[in-house]
Amino acid sequence: MPRDNDRSGSATPSADRSNTALGERYRKLFRHSNDAIMIVDFAAEEIVEVNPASCELLGYAEETLLGMDPAAIHPDDIDRVRDQFISEVRESGSGWTDDLSCLTRDGERVPTEISGAVLDDGGSPTRMVAILRDVSERVEHRRQLEEKIDRLEQFAQVLSHDLRNPISVVDGHLDLARETGDPKHFEAAQDAVDRMDELVDELLALVREGDAVGAQEPVALEDVSRRAWRSVSAGEATLHCETTLTFSADPSRLQELLENLFRNAVQHCESGVNLTVEPIESPDAVGFYVADDGPGIGTEQTERLFEWGYTSEESGTGFGLAIVEQIADGHGWDVAVTDSDDGGTRFEFTGLTVSSETT
Incomplete structure (x- = not known):
């Protein structure tokens, strides 16, 4: 009588061929994946195998990455990698995080999302596969x-x-x-x-x-100052501005800057305040200033003057001077705050592109 096949022995040749083909497919996926894939040894805590995408992402040659401590790749996050990501993979078989950065050979920090899974060898897991995806665009x-x-x-x-x-x-x-x-x-x-x-x-x-400013054109400081003054409820306040200074600026945004400075001075003075707008006469700076004869600003206030939402007045919004700085930055001007000759506050704007200047 014919004997039954022995099913307790080694795998049949067809099973071997199937396993070999499956292994080859996984090998191709490993080598040709667009994501960086690394095999990490749990005990040694080192990288034992990498694919070409890992080298491309991190900028290292394959032989350099092999044996590298993961701390060299995640210097800012290594404690979190150990305590959360790797621990989760070992305990539950897989893990994922989307907020780890990798340090490349050139010192660039690349934001990545990382998923991992244990490589089951039939016993206690000794290795894991980690897949790193560059999420810089995201x-x-x-x-x-x-x-x-x-x-x-x-x-x-x-x-x-x-x-x-x-x-x-x-x-x-x-x-x-x-x-x-x-x-x-x-x-x-x-x-x-x-x-x-x-x-x-x-x-x-x-x-x-x-953009903080729009198209720029030659503007006359006196003309824009007087338009801004007409837009301010000035009460008993007065404006002095007599100049032919002309420079390049976005007319509307410059008017907005001056309106905020004028309004700030009027609101912070109990009685009528006198404001002056004049060119800065200095061989080292081209610009203009807005000064008042009010009570002035303390040192502590000066340091926070341009913060969004900061105000020393209960009824203030804290946006006026922040808007002033934003508009000046948009023009590429420098802003400085100092005491005026009359004891009040003086805002200086330098770095202007002057068309013509006669004082």
């Missing part, structure tokens, strides 16, 4: 979204802050128009409404394009 996209959200938040803050003054001007002149019947107050109110329309358009462009 991180950059997230950063751009966060910047856009920040711009939207600033847009809302700037819009609410800088529309208050034209609205106050409209309200004041309408009251005067009702009391006196003088049509000039309607004209002043219309000018303020036009300024509001201009501000809305400019700030919408800021949100869409992300």
Whole structure:
């Protein structure tokens, strides 16, 4: 009688061929994957095998990576790699994290997501496979979204802050128009409404394009200063500005800068304040200054003056001077704050591109 096949012995030749083919497929996946793949020894805590994508990601030759301590690749996160990622893989068989950075040979930090799984050899796991994926594009996209959200938040803050003054001007002149019947107050109110329309358009462009300033052209400092002054509810305050200084700037954003400086001075003085806008006369600096004869600003306040939301007044918003700095930065100007000759505050703007200057 024919004997039954012995099923208790070694695998049949067909099974061997199948295992060999399967192993070869996995080997091809390992070698040709676009993701970096590493085999890590648990006990020695070192890399024992890598694919070409690992070398490309980290900038090391294969022989350098083999035997390398993972701490050299994750210097900032190695404790978290050991305590969370590797421990999770050993205990549960797999693990994943999306916020680890890898240090390349050139010193660049590459954001990655890493997944891992134990390599089961039939007993206690001794090795794991770690798959690293470069997520730089995803991180950059997230950063751009966060910047856009920040711009939207600033847009809302700037819009609410800088529309208050034209609205106050409209309200004041309408009251005067009702009391006196003088049509000039309607004209002043219309000018303020036009300024509001201009501000809305400019700030919408800021949100869409992300630029602090728009197209620049030659502007006369005195002309823009007087337009800005007419947009401010100045009360008993006065403005002195007599200059022919002309320089390159975004006219609307420069007017917004001056409006915020004028309004800041008026609001921080109990009685009428005198403001001066003049060129800076210095061989080392080309610019202009806005000074007042108010009570001045303390050292502690000066250090925080341009922070978004910082104000020393209970009714203040803390956005006016932050907007000033943003507009100056957009033009490439330097801003400095010092004491004025009259004991008040002086804001200096230098780094201008001057068209012509006669004082």
